[in-house]
Amino acid sequence: MEIIGYVFVIIAFARLLAEGFERLGYPGFLGEITAGMILSAILLEMPRDQMLLMAELGLFFLMISAGLEVTPEELHYAGRITLPLYVLTYIAMFVVTLPFTNWMISSDNIIVAAILSIASAPIVLRLKRFFGEDFLHVALSYAVISEVMSLFIVYIMVRIHENPGNYTPIVTSILKDAVFIGGIMYINYIIGIKQKVYIIRFLRRLKSxxxxxxxxxxxxxxxxxxxxxxxxxFSIGGFLAGLMMHSDLVGTKQYDRLTTIVSGVTYGIFAPIFFAWRGLNFETELSLLVLEFFAVVYVARLILSAAVVRHKDVPTSIVRGAGIASFGVLGLLVGEIGYVSGVLSEHMYAMASLASVLGIFTSATLGRVVNHYLAKPQETVD
Incomplete structure (x- = not known):
């Protein structure tokens, strides 16, 4: 009952602030993170191990929801644009971090560059009405690729830290990962060709x-x-499951049934806990150096992203760039994993954490400003 009480308080307060942020034109999860930051000074006796499990379930369901948003075909098509863009962004972020680590290359640069290269899928979805439906799949594809790669990079660095000088287990692990993901995609392709009708008929027979x-x-x-x-x-497995359950394979009706339930469970229960937990564990430092770090990082990302995904008009190019350069809450998790595992210093963890949160706010604000600018001519015509 004690755990249930904490869960109730976190969900209720997180959803309350989420509603407030939504009314201000910002994504609700920013309110949920803020709720966690506030509650961190109040819920001092909270059973952290149990709440960590709930937060991990939240990440699991969020990755499933991300997988359900795109199809393998869309990911493959958009990946032709977003994968090179991710590589360019990662290299740029790696170079940008060098002055802040005394020009020394270490696990700090590698992990922080991965954190700073992430895009936020919720921000992308909020900005889609500004840059158009046709670009949505490209932006979502970038968000998915950047999130998966950030988790992959931090775990590779953890393995290197655990086995210094011995790269055989790391190469073996990478091969396992490649075979697993490649095998899942191949099975999805074969099933989609030969067993699609059978799967749809089987699911239709289910009564509930x-x-x-x-x-x-x-x-x-x-x-x-x-x-x-x-x-x-583990969340990558959840994402792959969501990716495979596209409407072409299971049928539109079953897909709608599935997404309705998953969305309710995710955003009604587990996502608020996950975002609030990120706020509860948020660690940063406020200084001129940290703000300078964020300003350099964000400007570099925005210019690079807007240039690569540019549109014929400047406002749309800026919003597209802001969608790609929206950082993401998953960066807080990646930073926490790196810090707890000893492969990310406390200073760079704090700087990357603040940059992630400020990046989300900045991209959302930039979207609102551009929306206001684009709405003015329409109001004049009316």
């Missing part, structure tokens, strides 16, 4: 939405377990 959701959860947790066992983060 709960049965569809139950089967999907068995499938998702199985992939998550395999993902964790081979050395990847």
């Amino acid at each position: 939405d709960e049965a569809v959701f139950g089967l999907f959860m068995v499938f998702s947790t199985s992939l998550a377990f395999i993902s964790e066992e081979i050395g990847m983060h």
Whole structure:
């Protein structure tokens, strides 16, 4: 009952602030993070191990939801643009961090560059009406690729830290990851060709939405377990499960049933806990150096992103760049993993954490400013 009480307080307060932020034109998860920051000074006796489990479930469901947003075909098509853009962004962020680490190359640069290269899927979805539906899949593809790569990079650095000088386990682990992901994509391709009709007919025979959701959860947790066992983060298995359950494979009706339930469970229960937990564990430092670091990083990302995904008019190019350069809450998790594992210094963890949160706020604000600017001519015409 004590745990249930804490869960109730966190969800209620997080959703309250989320509603307030939504009314101000910002994504609700920023309010949930803020709620966590406030509650960190109040819930001092909270059982952290149990709440950590709830937060990890939140990440699991968020990655499933991200997978459900795109299809493998869209990810493959958009990846032709976003994968080179991610590589360019990562290199740029790596170079930008060098002056702040005394021009020394270390795990700090490698991990912080991965954190600073992430895009926030919720920000992308909020800005889609500004840069157009046709660009949405490109922006979401970048968000997915950047999140998966950041988790991959931090776990590689952890393995190197655990096995200094011995790269055989690392190479073996990378090969396992490649075989696992490649195998899942190949199975999805084969099933989509030969077994699609059978799968749709089978799901139609199920009498309840709960049965569809139950089967999907068995499938998702199985992939998550395999993902964790081979050395990847468990949430990547959840993302792959969501990616496979696209409407072309399971049918539009079953897809709608599944997404409705997953969305309710995710954003009604577990996501507020995950975002609030990130706020509860938020660690940073406020100084002129940190603000200078963020300003350099954000300007560099915005210019690079806007140039690569440019549009014929400048405002749309800026919003597209802001969507790609929206950082992300997952960066806080990646930083925490690196810091706890001893591969990320406290100073760079604090700087990357603040940059992630400020980047989300800045991109959302930039979207609102551009929206206001674009709305003025329309109001004049009316």
